[in-house]
Amino acid sequence: MLNIILFGPPGAGKGTQAELLIQSFGLKHISTGDLLRNEIAAGTDLGKEASSYMDKGELVPDVVVIGMIKSKLDAHKHAKGFIFDGFPRTVEQAVALDNLLNTYNMPICGMLSLEVEKPELICRLLNRGKNSGRSDDQDKSVIENRINVYHEKTSPLIEYYKKQGKHFGIQGTGTIEDISVRIKKVMKQACFDKL
Numbered sequence: 001m002l003n004i005i006l007f008g009p010p011g012a013g014k015g016t017q018a019e020l021l022i023q024s025f026g027l028k029h030i031s032t033g034d035l036l037r038n039e040i041a042a043g044t045d046l047g048k049e050a051s052s053y054m055d056k057g058e059l060v061p062d063v064v065v066i067g068m069i070k071s072k073l074d075a076h077k078h079a080k081g082f083i084f085d086g087f088p089r090t091v092e093q094a095v096a097l098d099n100l101l102n103t104y105n106m107p108i109c110g111m112l113s114l115e116v117e118k119p120e121l122i123c124r125l126l127n128r129g130k131n132s133g134r135s136d137d138q139d140k141s142v143i144e145n146r147i148n149v150y151h152e153k154t155s156p157l158i159e160y161y162k163k164q165g166k167h168f169g170i171q172g173t174g175t176i177e178d179i180s181v182r183i184k185k186v187m188k189q190a191c192f193d194k195l
């Protein structure tokens with residue numbers, strides 16, 4: 001099994017690159033942002049709880065997202081592998097993910113970290129907000145808060161995966177194709193025995 005984490009701040013291009021990777025490697029894409037937006041669209045209790053955090057650019061509680069991930073892993077036990085996008089976002093989520101994957105004997109092979117500077121992120125997110133209809137992409141103060149939350153709660157995961165020898169930094173600027181080539185090169189390096 002080939003499990004990778006696509007990591008990076010909001011607007012780094014994780015979703016775009018995940019789409020290209022699933023086409024190339026036949027992996028299952030798990031985006032917690034998409035799963036949460038599906039819950040909101042379906043009007044579930046979970047969705048109602050989640051939107052109160054997402055509207056402000058805060059993280060949804062760990063217990064909620066970890067539960068969602070667990071049911072996705074259970075439902076796709078026989079997948080060739082997973083691309084985690086937008087998860088884990090806290091150390092607690094990373095520990096829970098390691099524990100879950102260990103029970104299936106299918107550890108993470110690499111954390112591919114897309115690196116993009118803040119002004120570029122803000123510009124990309126405001127642009128996405130014009131077309132996507134995502135309200136959290138239309139308000140500059142919500143975007144700023146998401147980036148701050150990323151630095152405070154999510155970026156410590158870089159150290160977490162570095163300690164496991166699984167962190168790979170990738171320049172996240174340039175054309176979509178350029179970035180995809182860089183990612184595939186790193187994947188061959190990180191997960192060569194599983195490709």
Ligand code: ADP
Nearest residue numbers: 010011032033053054058059060065086087089
């Ligand atoms: P982006 O990476 O552009 O912020 P996402 O779609 O990944 O977009 O996330 C949108 C929002 O959903 C986040 O701001 C957060 O409120 C919530 N969310 C997504 N994934 C998680 C997670 N793993 N833990 C907590 N909250 C999450």
